[in-house]
Amino acid sequence: MTRLIFLGPPGAGKGTQAKTLAECWNIPHISTGDILRQALKEQTPLGIKAQSYMDRGELVPDQLVQDMVEERLQQSDTNSGWILDGFPRTVKQAAFLEELLQKLDQRGEKVVNLDVPDEVVVDRLLQRGRQDDSEEVIRRRLEVYRSQTAPLIDFYRHRHQLLSVNGNQSLEEVSAAIKKQVTAS
Numbered sequence: 001m002t003r004l005i006f007l008g009p010p011g012a013g014k015g016t017q018a019k020t021l022a023e024c025w026n027i028p029h030i031s032t033g034d035i036l037r038q039a040l041k042e043q044t045p046l047g048i049k050a051q052s053y054m055d056r057g058e059l060v061p062d063q064l065v066q067d068m069v070e071e072r073l074q075q076s077d078t079n080s081g082w083i084l085d086g087f088p089r090t091v092k093q094a095a096f097l098e099e100l101l102q103k104l105d106q107r108g109e110k111v112v113n114l115d116v117p118d119e120v121v122v123d124r125l126l127q128r129g130r131q132d133d134s135e136e137v138i139r140r141r142l143e144v145y146r147s148q149t150a151p152l153i154d155f156y157r158h159r160h161q162l163l164s165v166n167g168n169q170s171l172e173e174v175s176a177a178i179k180k181q182v183t184a185s
């Protein structure tokens with residue numbers, strides 16, 4: 001049973017690798033960024049609430065994202081495993097997830113941390129050019145990552161759940177490194 005959480009700065013390749021590996025293992029790829037962008041496109045109440053945060057490069061409030069993840073993890077396709085991409089992003093979200101997985105009897109998760117230097121992620125995101133990929137917003141997302149998300153590396157290291165992968169290699173090399181670590185763990 002594969003249950004993986006992808007951590008890393010914006011542009012580290014979480015979405016890219018999560019999509020490839022979820023297809024390879026035939027398990028759902030659950031991206032909070034994708035769910036929020038879809039809600040925004042459809043202008044649902046969640047999308048309308050999330051828009052200003054995403055446009056500024058800030059995190060959407062924990063409660064909104066937590067409710068979204070709780071609903072998604074209760075769907076029956078998660079019985080075969082899952083990859084969570086972009087969640088948790090704060091210690092509060094991580095504590096919530098720990099309790100939720102206990103409640104759903106879905107423990108045994110591992111955390112893949114994709115390590116990529118700042119200059120590389122800024123370059124990648126500027127090339128991608130999504131709505132929230134202007135240089136100013138990217139810098140803000142990196143600050144938010146450092147202050148709110150990076151502490152999760154220690155959170156999971158202390159729980160012996162952390163797998164560290166060099167994300168500054170070709171797509172194929174990163175996928176191979178993740179598979180190797182997951183198999184060995």
Ligand code: B4P
Pocket residue numbers: 008009010011012013014015016017032033034036053054057058059060061062065085086087088089093124125127128141167168169170171174
């Ligand atoms: P996300 O959608 O999670 O976006 P991301 O962190 O920018 O991207 P990712 O790391 O997935 O990069 P990707 O693979 O696409 O979040 C967007 C926003 O949503 C957040 O800022 C926040 O507002 C909100 N949000 C989401 N989750 C939340 C939560 N839990 N709590 C609160 N708010 C939340 O790769 C980027 C680019 O690099 C691509 O163009 C790709 O092709 C390229 N690339 C990837 N790997 C490469 C490689 N090895 N070599 C060369 N290029 C590579």
